[in-house]
Amino acid sequence: MKKTIVLGVTGGIAAFKAAQLTSNLIKKGYDVEVIMTKNATEFIAPLTFESLTKHNVMVSTFEKVADRSVKHVSIAKRADIFVIVPATANVIAKIVHGLADDMLTTTFLAATCPKVICPAMNTNMYENPITQNNLKLCKEFGFEIIDSADGYLACGDSGKGKLQDIALIEERIEDILHASSELKGKHVLVSAGPTQEAMDPVRFISNHSSGKMGYAIARAAANMGAEVTLVSGPVSLSTPYGVNKISITSANEMSQAIKEHMEEADFIIKAAAVGDYRVEHISNEKIKKQGDILELTLHKNEDILAYIGAHKKPEQVLCGFAMETENLLENAEEKRKKKNCDMIVANNLKTEGAGFQGDTNVAVLLQENGKEELGLMSKYELGKTILLRMLEIQANRKGTSVSC
Structure with a gap:
């Protein structure tokens, strides 16, 4: 059955962005009902949303409807989530004080x-103590705030008040609609992204990891009810909602961060692509060209996964990753045993859909009792699968069952 999203649109310049959000949600199979304030219709026509949703857009509380139902009550009952995009200072003030003088409120x-x-809204309006207090009241009433972004505003000012990126709003809506509690009470520690080993103030040694797999796992864990700590190398990704992110640069920094937080973790997932070597001597100045060959002495970094495997508690479940270009299963299984992992996620860099930068993956899950080959799926879906398998491993140790 389709999930119903009620989308409130108020009178701000960002109202046109709500049309793109509506289109995206419709394409994903959601049923979207749009309610507009009268002022919103000055910025974008109701016909735009009616064409996208195939529903009449409600503006007035007293509009006649064919089935003579009390429309605001019937829509409210069907709603799986209610989102106001954009929310002006005026409508925020009204909803936190229980004012209901139009169809939206x-x-x-x-x-x-x-x-x-x-x-x-305008930066000064956003930063006004009255607005900030109203946003605080929204949170106290249990409403979720997807906070404004910094940027150049239509009024010409720059600062806080810009509507948050539509992709982030869309992602959060889906997370709320599909939230579960399988991992409630669990603490998940995830590493993600590349590490960077400095050569000089300008250059560093790194790899092609985008961090997307680790971030997808962290997002999935949070949506399944877990407390999540994400140790991340330098990436250009937004932190998933509800996730505590610790930013690092080098392999040594990642090692320290993981050691500081592994004690409290139930599940530890090492999805980061950690550099194997670091430069022995980092130059204080930019290294100048010195002919055709530049010689660097590299020292091996600590094997973080091996450390965790050797020091994890019996009740902790450890998952590592093995990205290979040949002999995938043999190399991955050897890694699982050598590093004392409960599970290894193996994928081949040369397999279509399984690379660093994409949003999909093709993996094989290796455990002591065998392997599970998974087809092409989104990294988010793979993240959920990994977490459910780790939950099963933990349940089997305790002699209990888990419903997946």
């Missing part, structure tokens, strides 16, 4: 589903 007050507020 009336339906919002009647709805009992999860509610999400996406503020967008």
Whole structure:
């Protein structure tokens, strides 16, 4: 059955972005009902949303409807989530004080589903103590705030108040709609991204890891109810909602961060592509060209996965990754045994859909009792699968069962 998203659109310049969000959600199979304030119709026509959703857009509380239902109540009852994009200072003030003087605020007050507020306004309006107090009240009432971004605003000012990126809003809506509690009470420690080993103030040695796999696992763990710590190398990804991120640069920094947090973890997932070697002497100045050959002395970095495998507690479940270009299963199984991992996620860099930079992966899960070959799937879905298998491993140790 389709999930129903009620999308409130208020009178701000960012109202046009709500049309793109609506289109994206419709393409993913959600049913979207749009409610607009009268001021919002000055920025974008209701016909735009009606064409996308195939539903009438409600503006007035007193509009006649064919089935003579109390429309604001019927929509509120069907809503799986209520999102206001953009949310002006005016509508935020009204909803936190229970004012219901139009279709949007009336339906919002009647709805009992999860509610999400996406503020967008002038910087001074956003930073005004009254607005900040109203946003605080929203949180106290249990509404989720997807906070404004910094940037150049339509009024010409620069600062906080810009509507958050539509992709992030869309991702959070889906996370809320599909949230579960399989990992409630668990602490998941994930490493992600590359490490960088400096040569001089300008150059470093690194790899092609984008961090997408580790971030997808962290997001999945948070959506499954876990407390999540993400130790991340330098990447250009947004931190998943509800995840505690620790940013590092070098392999040594990653090792220290993981050692500091592994004691409290139930599940440890090493998805980072950690550099095997570091430069012996880092130059204080930029290294100048010195002919056709540059010689560097490299020292081996600590094997973080091996350290965890040797020091993990009996109840902790450890998952590593093995990206290979040949002899995938043999090399991955050898790594699993050598590093004392409960599970290894093996993938071949040369397999289509399984590379560093993409949003998909093709993997084989190796455990002591055998292997599980998985087809092409999103990194997020693979992350969920990994976590469920780790939950099964832990349950089997305790002699209990888990429903997946």
